[in-house]
Amino acid sequence: xxxxxxxxxxxxxxxxxxxxxxxxxxxxxxxxxxxxxxxxxxxxxxxxxxxxxxxxxxxxxxxxxxxxxxxxxxxxxxxxxxxxxxxxxxxxxxxxxxxxxxxxxxxxxxxxxxxxxxxxxxxxxxxxxxxxxxxxxxxxxxxxxxxxxxxxxxxxxxxxxxxxxxxxxxxxxxxxxxxxxxxxxxxxxxxxxxxxxxxxxxxxxxxxxxx
Amino acid sequence: xxxxxxxxxxxxxxxxxxxxxxxxxxxxxxxxxxxxxxxxxxxxxxxxxxxxxxxxxxxxxxxxxxxxxxxxxxxxxxxxxxxxxxxxxxxxxxxxxxxxxxxxxxxxxxxxxxxxxxxxxxxxxxxxxxxxxxxxxxxxxxxxxxxxxxxxxxxxxxxxxxxxxxxxxxxxxxxxxxxxxxxxxxxxxxxxxxxxxxxxxxxxxxxxxxx
Numbered sequence: 203x204x205x206x207x208x209x210x211x212x213x214x215x216x217x218x219x220x221x222x223x224x225x226x227x228x229x230x231x232x233x234x235x236x237x238x239x240x241x242x243x244x245x246x247x248x249x250x251x252x253x254x255x256x257x258x259x260x261x262x263x264x265x266x267x268x269x270x271x272x273x274x275x276x277x278x279x280x281x282x283x284x285x286x287x288x289x290x291x292x293x294x295x296x297x298x299x300x301x302x303x304x305x306x307x308x309x310x311x312x313x314x315x316x317x318x319x320x321x322x323x324x325x326x327x328x329x330x331x332x333x334x335x336x337x338x339x340x341x342x343x344x345x346x347x348x349x350x351x352x353x354x355x356x357x358x359x360x361x362x363x364x365x366x367x368x369x370x371x372x373x374x375x376x377x378x379x380x381x382x383x384x385x386x387x388x389x390x391x392x393x394x395x396x397x398x399x400x401x402x403x404x405x406x407x408x409x410x411x412x413x
Numbered sequence: 414x415x416x417x418x419x420x421x422x423x424x425x426x427x428x429x430x431x432x433x434x435x436x437x438x439x440x441x442x443x444x445x446x447x448x449x450x451x452x453x454x455x456x457x458x459x460x461x462x463x464x465x466x467x468x469x470x471x472x473x474x475x476x477x478x479x480x481x482x483x484x485x486x487x488x489x490x491x492x493x494x495x496x497x498x499x500x501x502x503x504x505x506x507x508x509x510x511x512x513x514x515x516x517x518x519x520x521x522x523x524x525x526x527x528x529x530x531x532x533x534x535x536x537x538x539x540x541x542x543x544x545x546x547x548x549x550x551x552x553x554x555x556x557x558x559x560x561x562x563x564x565x566x567x568x569x570x571x572x573x574x575x576x577x578x579x580x581x582x583x584x585x586x587x588x589x590x591x592x593x594x595x596x597x598x599x600x601x602x603x604x605x606x607x608x609x610x611x612x613x614x615x616x617x618x619x620x621x622x623x624x
Contacts, residue, residue: 257562258520258555269505273515280508294480297491304484307515309469312523324547329540336535344469351468 203267205230205237207277208252209411210244210261217412218378219405222274223262225371227407229278229364231400233285241411275307275368282364289363302358302365310348311372313340317379341381349387356394370395414478416441416448418488419463420619421455421472428623429589430616433485434473436582438618440489440575442611444496452622486518486579493575500574513569513576521559522583524551528590552592560598567605581606 207230209223223239230237246252247259255263256272263270264277271277279300282288289296320337324330348369352358357366373392376382382389395401418441420434434450441448457463458470466474467483474481475488482488490511493499500507531548535541559580563569568577584603587593593600606612 253558253561258516258558260520269508271508271512273512273519275515275519276508276512279511279515297480297482297487300490301482301484301487304486304490304518305469307519308484308486308522309471311519312526315523316527324544327540327544327547329538329544333535333538333540333544336538347464347469350464 205235206240206265207237208240208242208256208261208263209408211241211246211411212243213408213412215412217409219408220375221261221408221412222371224404224408225274225368226262226264226277226281227404228367228371228401229281229288231403232367232398233281233287235281235285239407239411275303278364278368279303288367290359290361295359298359299363299365302363303368306365306368306372310344310369311375313337313344314372314375317341317381318375321379338379338381341376341379342384345381345385345388349385352387352391357391362398366395370401416446417451417476418448419451419453419467419472419474420622422452422457422622423454424619424623426623428620430619431586432472432619432623433582435615435619436485436578437473437475437488437492438615439578439582439612440492440499442614443578443609444492444498446492446496450618450622486514489575489579490514499578501570501572506570509570510574510576513574514579517576517579517583521555521580522586524548524555525583525586528552528592529586532590549590549592552587552590553595556592556596556599560596563598563602568602573609577606581612 207223207226210221213221215221227237242252242261247261253259255265255270258272260272262274262277263272264280271280278288289299317337320330320334357363358369359365370392373382373388382392418434418437421432424432426432438448453463453472458472464470466476466481469483471483473485473488474483475491482491489499500510528548531541531545568574569580570576581603584593584599585607593603
């Protein structure tokens with residue numbers, strides 16, 4: 203059954219690959235599954251047809267036959283459990299990879315998202331400059347903990363998995379801030395992710411629309 | 414094999430049940446699995462022994478035999494896939510429930526967490542009062558979308574599942590703010606969750622330590 207995902211008609215990042223459809227494209231490329239893309243305007247995100255699939259009016263979504271999913275984490279996990287290439291075979295290693303998927307989205311990404319909101323949405327607020335160091339330090343705490351875990355390892359837990367796909371995607375959001383460059387271990391980790399042919403194909407596919 | 418989770422020796426909320434071990438306790442009560450609790454001081458969270466299990470130095474963790482997991486979402490999902498009672502049997506319904514688990518943690522909780530941080534950690538900052546309405550409005554956007562999805566339904570998708578456990582737990586964090594009371598649909602939804610005997614047992618167990 204063919205797979206259809208949704209993406210922005212025009213991504214706010216102008217093709218940097220930071221919109222969340224890139225994560226799903228990357229997952230589908232890793233497992234070698236072709237997919238169609240339905241492009242949506244910002245207005246279309248808030249229309250009943252889309253809200254029926256995504257109650258929070260965001261992208262991406264994932265449709266295959268009668269199944270419609272939302273939330274990048276759930277979509278990537280679904281792809282990883284239905285096709286080979288993104289999760290280890292061993293049950294315990296698989297459960298650990300799920301821990302890392304949630305860690306990327308629920309522990310590492312929230313302060314990074316707060317930093318993005320501070321820089322973009324709160325840029326002109328009177329508190330913007332004074333509050334920024336506090337928000338950056340919250341991010342640094344998580345990055346230091348991640349460095350301590352990674353050490354000299356190539357990936358989070360032996361082989362590349364959906365957990366690395368998600369963590370690298372989350373860390374990529376930091377590039378415009380310069381914070382990533384404070385942590386060479388993480389800059390190298392992110393570069394390893396970006397060097398994967400599947401990521402390259404996913405990035406090129408979104409750039410063809412947004413570039 | 415016996416299950417051991419970790420929790421705060423003394424929860425910062427003084428027994429309101431908002432620390433994340435309550436979510437795991439609730440899941441274990443729903444599936445009828447007994448568990449042991451290892452209590453940790455704030456200092457112990459940052460010690461190598463704990464960081465080996467939880468790289469971000471938080472609670473809860475989950476240990477069973479040789480398996481050690483972290484991240485509440487991953488732990489609840491693990492419990493829900495290994496024991497009966499927290500996920501529907503149908504594969505598509507199960508994938509939708511996973512969408513909602515991620516939605517609770519990655520779309521609804523981040524603005525709520527930001528609100529908590531604003532009220533607690535940034536209380537004495539000069540921007541605190543001026544920024545608060547902006548943070549509250551970000552939460553309201555998500556709550557309105559959730560109300561639109563729930564409508565007159567009892568749970569997110571037919572029967573109570575791990576998705577409701579997570580969403581109710583996330584919404585409970587809003588109670589001190591008064592925001593929950595602006596949305597009677599959600600206040601009633603949260604009350605239905607709290608009324609479940611499994612939640613009552615989980616709440617009582619954490620209160621016995623923190624109260």
